[in-house]
Each structure stands twice: as C-alpha cells, then as structure tokens.
Amino acid sequence: MGHVCALQKQYGKTGAELEVLVEGFCWVLQGYAMDVILDALRQYVAVPGNSDIPAPSDIIAIIDPPEPPLSAAMYVSIRKKMVEGRVFVPPWEVEYVREFERRELAKVRGGSEALREAQKQVEQWKMLTYSTGGEA
Structure with a gap:
C-alpha cells in the first residue's frame, strides 16, 4: 500500500496517516485475498488519470465490478x-x-x-x- 501511495498524487501523508489508511483498507477489504487486492491496486494505478490514492470502494469495484444495467x-x-x-x-x-x-x-x-x-x-x-x- 505504501508503494501505491508513493506513486499517487496525494503522497506526503505522515507515517501515522499512512498507517490509518492501511488499517482502513485492511478492515474494508478483509474478505478478499491479498493477491487479489494487490492486483486490483496495480490495475488502478495503471489506468491513466487515476493519480489519486484509491478509495477502498475503487478497489472493490475492480475486484467485483457492478453488473451492467439492463433496459x-x-x-x-x-x-x-x-x-x-x-x-x-x-x-x-x-x-x-x-x-x-x-x-x-x-x-x-x-x-x-x-x-x-x-x-x-x-x-x-x-x-x-x-x-x-x-x-x-
């Protein structure tokens, strides 16, 4: 997670802020395997225009994308x-x-x-x- 923050625009958070951020991600994403989370983080960072630190909901949307709407x-x-x-x-x-x-x-x-x-x-x-x- 620290590497992701270093790659993103909002890096510069203090160590304590980064620790809270990581704890928050771990709490929200605890039902997912670590390799799946890391792959989703990699995908998020690789998208042009995603320069901010992702929210846990951004990562969940990559792991479990919403169903396409039906007409x-x-x-x-x-x-x-x-x-x-x-x-x-x-x-x-x-x-x-x-x-x-x-x-x-x-x-x-x-x-x-x-x-x-x-x-x-x-x-x-x-x-x-x-x-x-x-x-x-």
Missing part, C-alpha cells in the same frame, strides 16, 4: 414477444427477462418501480392487442 424497454419488448407466442424468442432473450426480473426483485421485496412499470406496459399492451384482435 426496461428491452424487457418490455421481449415480454411482448413471449406473450404473443407466435414469435420465436431466442434463449438469450428469455434469460434477459429472467435476469431483469431477478435484479429488480432483489432491489426491494415485491419488485422495484421499474419492474412494476415494465410489467404494467406489458399488461396494457396485452389488453390492447387482444381487445383489437391483434392489431396493437
């Missing part, structure tokens, strides 16, 4: 195809729907507002489609 509009589009039933829905689209629902349900019990809104759009589309004889 509610894409979810609605695929669900419409699934409801229609006459259209082939490739396995990756079925998995997209499952993953979107899994993530949204994980946010809050009963689903997030985004999931409820997407499901509402699908239900409205179904009502419109079936009340007009399939001319949505």
